[in-house]
Amino acid sequence: MRFFSLFAIFAIFELAYGIPEESYLAEHARLVEPFYENGESGTVKTRDDVSIFYKIFSHPDGKVHVLISHGWTEDTKKYDEVAYDLYQHGISTYILDYRGFGQSQRITEDPHISYIESYSDYLKDLDAFIGKVIRPRIGDAPLMALGHSMGSNILSIYAVENPQSFRKMVLVSPMLDIVTPYPERISWLISEFFSVIGLGDQYIPKHGPYKGDRPNLVTNSEVRFNKWMTDMRANSAMAVSGASFAWSAASLEATWRMKDDASKLKIPLFILQAGDDALVETEGQDYVCKRARNCFKMVFPNAKHELLHEKDIVRDKVIAEVVDYLLNFNF
Template structure:
């Protein structure tokens, strides 16, 4: 009897792994480069469409869609700082296997969207309200006309801050929000945030707000890996940037820093205005943003569920197989069952 019970447990465990982990993790770190080249990239290029739209303030915004013919859900992906929509090729591939359509946009000033400075590698924004024009245009012109299910937003880092601010002004545009390592509390070490803002404001007064922040500069492709414990996924993202240099951001300007700090402060003050279900994925070893602001928002927003990944670094969706698979499972469960 004991042997029968043990055999049953083993069989159920194997079936669970086959049905859950296998379906969630379309390709693994084992032979990752070859699998990505053979499966993910051809799929991403051949499915859906990529193009540009124009916002109501006359800015050209780039986007990419991967639409499932019979979707069970629709995810609008809002990228993080310096990203290009190609960074989500693997995630879009994974979601398609689960019957989910994905819509991805490049924020103004990065990716293939319109830049505002002669030096395209400088990250510049006047105010985060400007990003709302991008999201408005994307939703009205691309997502809503093509989506067959109520859209769910998935936003990473800076994109999550923009999304949260957008939701306070345009409530219930999305049925649910998924925030991955949201940028709600910027690391300004070794100086306090208020000091960093004061310096940025001074640079604005002096007419130097379009200069690189101290320590930032042109992209070299040599920056150390501070975002994921998966070296193969990190190297793939670096390769994508190398192959698309026109989409690359080298660093932040003082204007971007000032606007970003102000946006995080505003969002933390308005957390109670977020009245729809939220899933927050928090990285326990995040070296890019502080998690205190995430904790505050998820405590004050009435329908926020926070899931902590103690060993994850900032880019949870680009992490090692074990962390990434668990994150995908949390996302799919939230899509299916909600808060």
């Protein structure tokens, strides 16, 4: 059974996590935006010559280093508030835009579609970021990892292939089962068929180019969701709004691989599960956590997919748990 450290118990009551929703826009502009803009920006080339954008928020006294792996349609900017929160606790963060997202290089002419033939390409992005950017800065210091949804899946596959890469991992609403209109195998067959006949870079049904808005299926915090929509409209060239057949097939294959390889996950693993998740099924999360060597799971029953961007009452608890785990808790 997991217990809070004494530090974390006091932290929950004495420290504010994030900025409150009632003054969100003003406080975000006053505190988070300057923090994000002052972070180190850069690009790194992968071994297949793709340019990957990243941001670094290095704490001068920080001894804990955390790589943040974003979810589908997201980018570094989406995690400005998360990086700001962790920085307040002496945690340095390192965030990359995977290929096809944010300010990283696009693989297709349409900048709004997510396209990938295999998740091995995302692993190349991660490998270049860790090997060429993070490790030269932190040396042999332990590296933690925090992933959301698709980003959790990428981290998990990377950790199986590189078991010494991370000291601990936090997986938030990991994409280990995808909600699909048909059974997963049928959805894969459809996506794979269109990929084989040369239409892998086309949108799957009901997906399409970015039109400036989307329905909120991901959080109970309207102010945080609306802020993200505003950011996307201001940078519409970087907005990703739909999945390709190739990305769909590759993503399903990646979830199956993680279930097959769950017992190979040996590092301490903390899964945060959203009870009202409309995008991923929780069965895959349960399956992986039961079979991983060292996994603890926490459920937030009424929360939606984006736990790191939820209403304050949920998000404060999520951030407190993440901070406690990264700074103090050992299995």
